[in-house]
Structures are given as structure tokens and as C-alpha cells.
Amino acid sequence: GAVVSQHPSRVICKSGTSVKIECRSLDFQATTMFWYRQFPKQSLMLMATSNEGSKATYEQGVEKDKFLINHASLTLSTLTVTSAHPEDSSFYICSATRTGNNSPLHFGNGTRLTVT
């Protein structure tokens, strides 16, 4: 089955630093990847849609300068949390889908970000 690898799984950083999270589709090409944020015991909230070779599409309320997304290849998208603050602490999950409608999403295992 399709595999999406997300790295790192956990990261602890100090306030003011930037953190990069990678999302890779290992056995298929993903022209589109998605980034979600999940608070404890809550649902996933879509942050942005990452399109290979073009700018990401951000959901309302998500600061694009805060959460930088780069989708440089068909198998890699990165999310950089810039100048992180404690309120950015959360579980970030990426997903990718094969081409075609009604394709299920394949998720990475998530990244637990803790900003101290």
C-alpha cells in the first residue's frame, strides 16, 4: 500500500527558532499534499494544500508567513514553522493522495512539536 513518511516524529525547540517538518510519499507521486494540525483529543484541521511546483493554498486563519510550505518535488513537501512560540505546540500531520478523485488520503505518522 501507499506509504507516506513524515519526519521528525517529535521535536522540542525553544521559542523563536524555526522547525522544518518533511513529508515524503515513498511509493507514489503526489502532486498534492495536505498539512493538518491536531490538538489533543480533537479532530484534524486542514492548514494548507501543498501543490507541487506552485504556491500552497492556505485555509482561512492560517498565517502563510508563519507556516511556510514548499513542495519542490512530486514526493516531498515541507512545512516550516517559523519563529515558533509555545502556542504553536501541536501535532502536525501530512497526507498525500494519488491522482484522481475519490482517492483515499495516506497519512504520515505525524510530528509532535513542543515549543518551550
Add this chain to the structure above:
Amino acid sequence: SQQGEEDPQALSIQEGENATMNCSYKTSINNLQWYRQNSGRGLVHLILIRSNEREKHSGRLRVTLDTSKKSSSLLITASRAADTASYFCATALSGSARQLTFGSGTQLTVLP
């Protein structure tokens, strides 16, 4: 508010029993999907049911969809301790995954 609302929020059953989770939504959909999430991990796709389908089976999973009531249910039969996880429904307004909206989830605990 969220497109998908799930009921119950938490469910605890004994191994071998059946578990039923419900999902209600508000607008017309293209398809509805169920996902499972183990604690601290990503989501795993379980099953997709299209708006013109009423029931679908996959192993011990049975999903129903009632578009007139805008609701879906996920039944896990003969539950196992390993089924312990959070289960989310996700509704797609179209075939586009970008329009997939996740429900609030049901935390299922299966006691050995």
C-alpha cells in the same frame, strides 16, 4: 461548526462485542470516509462509501450511509483489544480531497 459530528465521543466495550459509531453531517456530500488513528500516530484509511451507496463491508467493518438523514455508521464486529483507537468520519463535498472535512472522532476502547 464541523461538517461531521460523531457520536458517541467515547465508547468502551469488552473484547468480542460489536462497536457502533455514528457520524452526522450537514451538507450534501460526494463520499464519506472512515479513518482510524492510534494514539500519537497518523490516520489510516478504513473505508470509503460513495453518496449513491447505502452499505459497504470490509472484513469486520460495516459502513452504512443514509443520505436522507445525512448520517453514517461504522460497525466493528467481534472487536479486539487492537481495535482500540480513535475513529474519524470525513466527508467529501466533491471528489477533491481538499474538501475532506473530518469529524470530531470517537475514542473506542476495547477491554481484553
